[in-house]
Amino acid sequence: MTVGGIFYDIQKPFSCVNHNILLTKLEFYGITGITYKVLKSYLKRRYQRVVLNNYSCSSCSNWGEITRGVPQGSILGPLLFLLYINDIPQITNDNSKIVLLADDTSMIITNPNPSNLGKSANKIIQDINEWFNTNLLSLNLDKTHFIQFVTKNSSSTDFNIIHENKKILNVYNTKFPGLMLDNTLSYRYHFT
Secondary structure (H helix, E strand, O other): OEEEEEEOOEOOOOOOOEHHHHHHHHHHOOOOHHHHHHHHHHHOOOEEOOEOOOOOHHHEOOOEEOOEOOOOOOOHHHHHHHHHHOOHHHHOOOOEEEEEEOOEEEEEEEEOOHHHHHHHHHHHHHHHHHHHHHOOOOEOOOOOEEEEEOOOOOOOOOOOOEEOOEEOEEOOEEEEOOEEEEOOOOOHHHOO
16 A cells, blocks of 8 residues: 655635635534624624824725635634635545645545556645635645655655646655654654
8 A cells, every 4th residue: 555645735824715605614514593693793894904104194005805814813713714624525535535734734645556646646636726726725836745655665656746737846754733744654853
């Protein structure tokens, strides 16, 4: 069995959550009534403007309604973001499992045939990007990367993961919240 991981980097995840899409998803998840109204009022009818030179009225932009993003630094921000991306696992197949941890989204892919792992990874990255486009989020492909996990008795298979004519970087280690993962799942990076 060959195993790989795609570690996604989402561009400005908390700033790009579309309020209308989020509210539709909340209703779909069964959040209705007073709870829905409170969350809607938390997101809607918020305005902002830019002021330069310490509140000089001559250097102010017009007020604009905020239609995207969840308030950052709040307790609800990460929860609302997770509810926004909660349906990503529906696009996975039997050979892949998704890990949702706020904006650190990762995918573990398995395939019994080493030569087919690359095909599976390419299909998954295409499906994930389609989901992101539909939900008005975008991947930072420069910081999205792939690791093929290997045992001491095996070696990695050479293949490319390509998306939108850009190669996804194949790395041997990566940061994952609280951990440094390497392709052998050892702890050597924690002790150096």
